[in-house]
Amino acid sequence: MRILIVDDDTVVAGGVTRILESEGFAVDTVARGEQAILAATQERFDLVILDVGLPGMDGFEVLRRLRAEAERVPVLLLTARGAVDDRVHGLDLGADDYMAKPFAVSELAARVRALIRRSQAQAGPKVVHGPLTLDTVARRAFLNGEPLELAAREWAVLEVLLAKVERVVSKDVIIQAVANWGEELSLNAIEVYVSRLRAKLEPAGIRIRTVRGFGYMLEEYKEG
Amino acid sequence: MTIAQMQPVNQAPAGVRPGAMPAVRLMIVEDDTSLATGLMRALANEGYEVTAAASGEEALERMRSEPFDLLVLDIGLPGIDGVELLRRLRAGGYALPVLILTARDAVDDRVRGLDLGADDYMPKPFALPELAARVRALGRRGRGQIGPRIVHGPLVLDTAARRAWLNGEPLEMAAREWSVLQVLLERVERTVSKEAIIEAVAGLSDDLSLNAIEVYVSRLRAKLEPAGIRIRTVRGFGYMLLEHHDRSAR
Numbered sequence: 001m002r003i004l005i006v007d008d009d010t011v012v013a014g015g016v017t018r019i020l021e022s023e024g025f026a027v028d029t030v031a032r033g034e035q036a037i038l039a040a041t042q043e044r045f046d047l048v049i050l051d052v053g054l055p056g057m058d059g060f061e062v063l064r065r066l067r068a069e070a071e072r073v074p075v076l077l078l079t080a081r082g083a084v085d086d087r088v089h090g091l092d093l094g095a096d097d098y099m100a101k102p103f104a105v106s107e108l109a110a111r112v113r114a115l116i117r118r119s120q121a122q123a124g125p126k127v128v129h130g131p132l133t134l135d136t137v138a139r140r141a142f143l144n145g146e147p148l149e150l151a152a153r154e155w156a157v158l159e160v161l162l163a164k165v166e167r168v169v170s171k172d173v174i175i176q177a178v179a180n181w182g183e184e185l186s187l188n189a190i191e192v193y194v195s196r197l198r199a200k201l202e203p204a205g206i207r208i209r210t211v212r213g214f215g216y217m218l219e220e221y222k223e224g
Numbered sequence: 225m226t227i228a229q230m231q232p233v234n235q236a237p238a239g240v241r242p243g244a245m246p247a248v249r250l251m252i253v254e255d256d257t258s259l260a261t262g263l264m265r266a267l268a269n270e271g272y273e274v275t276a277a278a279s280g281e282e283a284l285e286r287m288r289s290e291p292f293d294l295l296v297l298d299i300g301l302p303g304i305d306g307v308e309l310l311r312r313l314r315a316g317g318y319a320l321p322v323l324i325l326t327a328r329d330a331v332d333d334r335v336r337g338l339d340l341g342a343d344d345y346m347p348k349p350f351a352l353p354e355l356a357a358r359v360r361a362l363g364r365r366g367r368g369q370i371g372p373r374i375v376h377g378p379l380v381l382d383t384a385a386r387r388a389w390l391n392g393e394p395l396e397m398a399a400r401e402w403s404v405l406q407v408l409l410e411r412v413e414r415t416v417s418k419e420a421i422i423e424a425v426a427g428l429s430d431d432l433s434l435n436a437i438e439v440y441v442s443r444l445r446a447k448l449e450p451a452g453i454r455i456r457t458v459r460g461f462g463y464m465l466l467e468h469h470d471r472s473a474r
Contacts, residue, residue: 064410068403074365084351091357096365097344098358104331110338117341118321118365124314124341137339 377468
């Protein structure tokens with residue numbers, strides 16, 4: 001899952017980035033509203049954390065323009081403006097959540113998880129696919145009730161596939177979802193993660209189909 | 225009267241026929257009768273179809289027999305508390321958005337509620353306008369909408385679906401007319417310069433003349449004035465959308 005942070009305060013942006021990376025998210029940061037619009041409309045993010053008090057185009061205007069472009073990415077406004085009127089204004093411009101600074105790091109992380117769940121249409125914090133369960137809060141996986149060890153990148157790739165069961169996902173989309181701008185991830189690397197996932201999941205009857213020259217598809221789980 | 229006996233309220237926004245936009249069905253689970261009543265009234269005024277349950281057991285029972293779109297949930301309930309109710313709903317595959325409204329305000333409580341599957345968490349005491357805005361945000365997401373719904377007298381704009389209604393009837397607008405109207409609606413009773421309209425309406429690549437704006441405004445007037453919605457010209461400067469006054473109320 002990939003998150004865009006829009007904040008001109010490098011200390012806040014850096015702190016939030018570290019927290020979210022430690023939770024397993026791929027994170028990119030921009031400091032200006034114009035860059036945020038460009039990034040959010042040209043690339044795929046699963047969430048935008050948007051500061052209101054930006055130089056030039058402010059966060060409210062960024063949000064207004066994103067929604068006017070029918071950009072549906074979830075937006076969490078993070079701002080020093082904590083007045084009720086500001087909150088109402090931000091939410092009614094199309095924000096999905098609003099947190100006033102200063103904030104508790106653990107609450108920010110929990111709200112981020114809640115927003116991503118909602119946008120992925122997950123019913124709850126546990127994602128279940130046949131014998132496989134992903135606890136997205138504890139970041140633990142279970143296969144047939146037994147703990148399953150997954151490296152961070154394997155987890156990230158699996159999450160992308162799980163969000164699109166029975167739909168083909170291109171390798172490019174997977175790369176965009178698991179790597180930030182600073183990381184170069186090759187198509188080959190994705191193949192390696194998928195083959196490791198297969199080795200772990202296929203014995204339990206969970207199949208990831210290769211769609212030649214394009215990408216992968218996690219098949220619907222069928223009993224037996 | 226207990227809140228369990230209160231009739232569901234179904235009240236669409238003024239000028240909107242229920243058939244045009246089905247109301248969001250919302251359940252409040254709250255054992256404090258006066259708070260529940262106040263919330264019901266406030267949210268019904270926002271156009272929701274509101275039901276209240278005074279206990280977790282009652283909420284579960286109602287949810288088994290009829291569908292709901294959104295839940296406003298107190299934590300401190302008699303019997304099954306809000307946390308347990310939420311846990312059971314998520315375990316049972318109920319995906320509806322849940323907003324927890326509670327006196328338990330510690331960060332740990334918030335994190336726990338959110339991580340059990342709540343979508344939002346508001347501590348009491350709360351500001352009603354903020355609760356209403358958060359409920360709107362959840363309702364949008366739950367229905368696959370992304371943008372807000374704007375109501376101005378008999379006019380309703382669904383900004384995400386890009387659909388508009390006037391007196392409950394679908395209203396056709398060209399894309400640019402829509403954009404101009406949206407700018408004016410965001411600044412009711414304030415003058416908006418033509419330049420500001422151009423800036424908000426045109427993409428970075430477009431060139432729009434002042435004359436073009438005049439054309440869009442005059443088309444909007446032709447559509448909206450029959451319903452009593454007025455856009456005033458502020459000579460040499462721009463336009464102002466006037467507050468809507470319900471003529472039938474005078």
